[in-house]
Amino acid sequence: MAAAHFKLDNLVAIVDHNQQQIDGWNADVMNIEPLTEKWRAFGWEVIDINGHDFHQILNAFEKAERVKGRPTVVIAHTVKGKGVSFMENNLEFHGTAPTPEQAKAALEELA
């Protein structure tokens, strides 16, 4: 609200929108949708992207630079633990560090 009020067009917020929180899926714990419309209602330029796609990320930042008179939010739709089979959408890893063995296995999958 304040960022839009002060017309902060050099401000970009990024939402890592993986739809999960510690107690479960956002939709089950406390629904936050429709997120895009909420940011827009607060006066922000909203860009929805696939947060795992670097081309989309760069394009979003370039677009944000051209937006004048209001701040921009990039809603990056992501998957928690993306790319590591045993971590993807697994809430156990929200606040728990992997064991050295898990870390090794995860890095091998990502290599």
Add this chain to the structure above:
Amino acid sequence: MGKVMEVSSTREAYGQTLVSLGKENPDVVVLDADLSKSTRTVYFAREFPQRFFECGIAEQNMMGIAAGLAACGKIVFASSFAVFATARCFDQLRMSIAQPRLNVKVVATHGGVTVGEDGFSHQAIEDLALACSLPGFTVVVPADATETAQVIRVAAGTPGPFYIRLSRQSTLRVHSNGYQFVLGKAVSLRQGFDAAIIATGVMVPVALDAAKSLSLHGIECRVLNMPTLKPLDAEAVILAAQETGAIVTAEEHLQQGGLGSRVAQVVVQNQPVPMAFVALHDAYTHSGKPEELLDLHELTPAGIEKAVRSILLKKR
């Protein structure tokens, strides 16, 4: 010292001092949360509109903006009523200001029960406990306008977070024009060896009245104005305990977490003596005229006299 009991307004002094500071230093910026006319930051806003940020009724966000401006090298004054500037945004004070030790001066007006008719929703009686609990925060409660002007200047020139509590209503003047505020130092306003009354803010003139009245009965009290609650002037407290053997604290705040608690910690660790606390006792109060509320809670010369007499009985 207190001979001429003129009336002075701490928030008025704050507003005027901000304008002087603004003229002297382009890095001074001021934020308010839709109360600039009441907090008197409006004077700065009129003079320096480019350096005044109206944050609306969003104190949590105001503290975030204050932290950001401080991180960019500004000397930031952020103001609201004491209830809103502490309790509502405590997490922001803690995480965005105290933990990174940023140069934000939270100056809160309308502290204590003398907010009056606004009722308990608007009476800050926990603010000093909250502010004192934050590591790295310096906490100051000026007693009158003269002291306020100096406290604001010292705060502007001292890096790090401050919480400064001012009042809604005008208070009696305690300091003369030549007064010199020193951060972290108590001010001796009256000498005495039977008991010491350590007071802060609006209770300072009340303590002086009580001491005057007790003197008529042959009880001579030392009166210390303790503007800086944190860091506390432990030396003055210990000396008072040693030389008088009995201490009464007086504050317009809950008994716990403010001046009384802080003085007691020093006393029990260094020179245990009987103590009494003139303060609010673990209860919210009512809507009423400031004087009525002060009377109701014995935040009065009579209340302090009673407290002094009670500990004189315990004094060995």
